[in-house]
Amino acid sequence: RGSINLLPFSAIRRNMMRDNTFSKKVFIKTVSDNLKNKYRKTIDDATQQELYQAVSEAVKDVIMDEWIATQRVMDKDDPKVVYYMSMEFLMGRALGNNLINLSAYKEVKEALNEIGVDINAIEDQEPDPALGNGGLGRLAACFMDSLATLGYPAYGCGIRYRYGMFKQQISDGFQIEVPDNWLKDGYPFELRRPEYCYEVKFGGYVQESTDENGELHFEQKDYQSVLAVPYDMPIVGYDNNVVNSLMIWDAEPKNGFSLESFDQGDYDKAVEQENLARNLVEVLYPNDNHVKGKELRLKQQYFFVSASIQRALARFKKHHSDLKDLPNKAVFQMNDTHPTVAVAELMRILVDEEHLSWDDAWDITTRCVAYTNHTIMAEALEKWPIEIFQRLLPRVYQIVDEINRRFVMQINERYPGNEDKVRKMAILYDGQVKMANMAIVAGYSVNGVAKLHTEILKNQELHDFYEMFPEKFNNKTNGITQRRFLAHANPLLADWATKKVGAGWITDLTMLSKLKAYADSPVAQQEFAEIKRANKVRLAKYIKEHNGIDVNPDSIFDVQVKRLHEYKRQLMNILHVMYLYNKIKENPSMDFYPRTFIFGAKAAAGYRNAKKTIKLINSVADVINNDASIDGKLKVVFIEDYKVSNAEIIFAAADVSEQISTASKEASGTGNMKFMLNGALTIGTMDGANVEMFDEVGADNMFIFGMSSDEVISHENRHDYNPVDVYNNDAELRKVVNQLVDGTYSPNDHELFRELYNSLLNPQQGQVADRYFILADFRSYANAQQKINDYYKNKSAWRKSALLNIAHVGKFSSDRTIQEYVDDIWHLDRITVNMAGV
Ligand code: GPV
Structure with a gap:
């Protein structure tokens, strides 16, 4: 049964399940057999890509047995099936996730370690299948x-798109779209x-x-x-x-x-x-x-x-x-x-x-x-x-x-x-x-x-x-899977949670509610802080390697990662950064906790304002990051090519999660949940699933600001919002908006950001001025940000809130979502697949 070179790993797997021992030797033998048969190479002269392929083949062999067994059950029992039809499946990398779900990640990691191979480097060889x-x-x-x-x-x-989502390169601060030939080395899964x-x-x-x-x-x-x-x-x-x-x-x-x-x-x-x-x-x-x-x-x-x-x-x-x-x-x-x-x-x-x-x-x-x-x-x-x-x-x-x-x-x-x-x-x-x-x-x-x-x-x-x-x-x-976004993305926090409340959370996220008991514990808070810091160091290393920027892991990591869209209001975020910069310049000794504003976003190739917003973020970053006079208090980083694989690193390292869409526009959001799962505090509007996160975690542990969806909708219906009034009545905001067109961030071309300025104040034909109420919400956003600044200084309070976020995230598992789809819409029965005797 099966080809000779692939047989041993199945044996390992069965062995592992029987007596819980994992033969590293047999695993390495499987990998080296795969290298030999696929590439005529040994472990020592194989490239990282070849190693990735050989490891994946070994893992695939285990999967194949279960896949065959599952399909056999489906054939025999003829259960009702859901066909989830979607133009997009943004799968992210498979190797690490498959190992997690086979509960073999740690063993394989150790086995590879023994032959001097770093599992992270192997995982990094896999292209992100970005079919979404x-x-x-x-x-x-x-x-x-x-x-x-x-x-x-x-x-x-x-x-099966030949080219999924484009790779984003940033050149001179502008987004460039590069085709991503994800199939070029062959996809093992x-x-x-x-x-x-x-x-x-x-x-x-x-x-x-x-x-x-x-x-x-x-x-x-x-x-x-x-x-x-x-x-x-x-x-x-x-x-x-x-x-x-x-x-x-x-x-x-x-x-x-x-x-x-x-x-x-x-x-x-x-x-x-x-x-x-x-x-x-x-x-x-x-x-x-x-x-x-x-x-x-x-x-x-x-x-x-x-x-x-x-x-x-x-x-x-x-x-x-x-x-x-x-x-x-x-x-x-x-x-x-x-x-x-x-x-x-x-x-x-x-x-x-x-x-x-x-x-x-x-x-x-x-x-x-x-x-x-x-x-x-x-x-x-x-x-x-x-x-x-x-x-x-x-x-x-x-x-x-x-x-x-x-x-x-x-x-x-x-x-x-x-x-x-x-x-x-x-x-x-x-x-x-x-x-x-x-x-x-x-x-x-x-x-x-x-x-x-x-x-x-x-x-x-x-x-x-x-x-x-x-x-x-x-x-x-909506919900998210904790297998990828905690177990795989944040192994330190995952292990810590397991130590505190057991491993049940992996398939029942509500188990994390037991962490409430630790929220006030100084020891638990300290442990959490150390994990968060380690994850910030990991992200800082990624940023250094990919962007060449030094960031301070002891600053607040304030993160907005998601597609670039006007309704998601990355523009409001960067305007606020400009505002903070002005304030620090005016008053260098003001009370200000060092903050790193991190952005990651792809803009649709033909979306002008979105692309200009990327350029603006990078231009602001250029000015601020190179201004020695502010003592590194403020940093701005635009992470190139935001995608599922680096998202996992980013969520784990975040202190603050930016969920700042105009109320009523973000249907749900799911990034918000991934941040919460990793112990970030949310600054957000009462929009999408933020509303339900608020219900779960409470006002003390989340920073809510801005107009309600009812207010937004009624302004839209009455056409009675005039951003010029806001502009006229707020000098600090006015200064920031003017800086879009006075060369502060574009000394060589004062007109570079004119379109963004116009989108706020001078609607062009067929447009509505400040359609997404950025100026309307700005002051309340800035106030909420000020609260974050003050709250973070109270280390114990902040950590307690972070732990309470994790403890209240249970509802936002996609396991819960799927169970509801099954109960109310699909009416499916579970199947069981028994591997005994295989
Ligand atoms: I329609 N969404 C998306 O990513 N692309 C689309 O073309 C459309 C919707 C998003 C919504 O914007 C999010 O609020 C939501 O969380 C997500 O779909 C999943 O429901």
């Missing part, structure tokens, strides 16, 4: 981890599954015909097609032998490209098909909370959705002949509107290929699909021009048209003569296909991602739908 933009993609990855850990049968369905490939068709026209029984048939003709080929990645559950699959689809040309076999017309078509396949999965669109209606993007969506549904139905049919049973065996969770063409594709297959009646197909579909909304930002709502949609997906469009026709009848029945309702709720309107509307009409569940967000959906953005279908709406507050 930010929160939405990372949430999908956390969900996969929790599903496997809780033992729920699940497939992630997505796209993926498995090509050509036996599960499917055809996906685009374009052409629909031919109608009537058969001998008088039944209408619809056939897509003269189309182009590609072959969707899945790659499966193992998703290892924590210490439970469960390994689920992430299936990400690659596109290949359908016919091998061959010159002879085509006449002229076919030749062109063959070239087109070849190009289609090549372009389709080439790159992830690097936009977060913003869509641009590009045709290729719709192609990507239909491509992976169609392939995933085909594979799901093929799995179903292995056990069942009656499609009416589908809702008992499969649920498709649509991660935002991106995969919502699934509604029409499932209908198409049921009606055209399975020959069900419309009503039966609709009944099945509407019991199989559910929709999660992740934003209220209008620019993130997907609306496809009918022209594009119809040309690309002619048959699917007909189906959308019919869904719409029937739904509009329903609206008219309920609200006779109310054209306004039709205008707002119809799926097809104004020449557009409104994907969210289709998802809500077809989905049996519509959920928001934090309490506040769901309330805003119900009462504002989706109010009309809520009125019509109140039973569909529900909330699922």
Whole structure:
């Protein structure tokens, strides 16, 4: 069984489980066999990359056994499965996480140590599979981890982009996007599954015909097609032998490209098909909370959705002949509107290929699909021009048209003569296909991602739908996996927590509430402080190596890491830094605890204000970090290429977590939870999940400021906010805003930051001045920051608050979130996988 070089590690694993001893010798032998067979090398002459590959192969072998066993159970028991459909899976590195979840990390680390190999250096060889933009993609990855850990049968369905999120370089303070060829050395944790490939068709026209029984048939003709080929990645559950699959689809040309076999017309078509396949999965669109209606993007969506549904139905049919049973065996969770063409594709297959009646197909579909909304930002709502949609997906469009026709009848029945309702709720309107509307009409569940967000959906953005279908709406507050963001990211704190309260927190984060008992203990506070300091030293080293900047680990590490977006208000943060700098310059002896402001953020490639904000942060950093007169009290660092792997280092080292979005705009946020888990104190608005963090941890342990979502929304509705008034009435703030255009931070080009200045005070055509209420919230933000300054000096109080943050983080595990999805939406049963006798 298995190839010879890979066999021993399975033996180690089984051995380890039997008598808890881990044979380092056998492990090293496995790695060196892998090096020999893969590269003709020995441990001594292998490169770090080769070592990474050899170690990963050894780990994969253990995973394979469990993966096979899990799939066997799924085949035998035929449980209901969730298909989590998402354009993005921001997985982060797999090796370390897999070792954590196999509960083999420490043993492997020690074994490698004995041959002089540093496991961190090996882990650093792995590219971050960055098949996602930010929160939405990372949430999908956390969900996969929790599903496997809780033992729920699940497939992630997505796209195997050749190029995921770009690598960010900073040159002269500006962001440069560099393609990230993450597959160039081969990715050890993926498995090509050509036996599960499917055809996906685009374009052409629909031919109608009537058969001998008088039944209408619809056939897509003269189309182009590609072959969707899945790659499966193992998703290892924590210490439970469960390994689920992430299936990400690659596109290949359908016919091998061959010159002879085509006449002229076919030749062109063959070239087109070849190009289609090549372009389709080439790159992830690097936009977060913003869509641009590009045709290729719709192609990507239909491509992976169609392939995933085909594979799901093929799995179903292995056990069942009656499609009416589908809702008992499969649920498709649509991660935002991106995969919502699934509604029409499932209908198409049921009606055209399975020959069900419309009503039966609709009944099945509407019991199989559910929709999660992740934003209220209008620019993130997907609306496809009918022209594009119809040309690309002619048959699917007909189906959308019919869904719409029937739904509009329903609206008219309920609200006779109310054209306004039709205008707002119809799926097809104004020449557009409104994907969210289709998802809500077809989905049996519509959920928001934090309490506040769901309330805003119900009462504002989706109010009309809520009125019509109140039973569909529900909330699922986001969560994060503690396996990656504590066990792996912060081993010192993880071990300490385990010593204090046991290891139960790894699969039940609420166990950390037992830490409350230690919050007042001087010893525990001191231990925590030492761990935090060690993590700050680790981050300082990273910053020195990657940015060349020296930071002081005894300063307050104040961190804002997340995508760069105006609503997230990195601009407010840096304006406040400029404000502090002014104050320190004016009064060098003022009471000020040394602070390091750390930023990390990628801006969408075409997002001008976001990119200028990055330049501003770097320009401010240049001035402040090089001003000897302030005695190193203030430092600003922009960490290049923020991504999951360095995020783990950053969260562990943070003292202050910046969660400062304009209230109502951040649907949930998940970074906020990762900071809390690692004992940072939050400065934040009452937005997204901050609200629930506040409920858990209390006013004494969090710094809340700014307008409420109700205030923001009412200003938006009344159009009565004027930032110029704020500017006129606050001299210190006025000075800071003026510094955007007086050359303080851009001596060679005073106009460099004019756009940012204008975004606050001089709206250009079609814009709203200070759309995100930065000036409105500035003073209360500065006051909250002042409180942080004062509070930090009280070491014991600060540490107590940090410990209480950790102790109250339990709710924010994605294990809790997933259990709620299972209970309220998916209704899955757990599987158990027994490895005894394998
Ligand atoms: I829509 N989100 C994202 O990362 N990208 C998107 O395109 C959209 C939403 C985020 C929200 O902004 C966060 O508030 C939220 O925590 C996250 O999705 C996960 O729900």
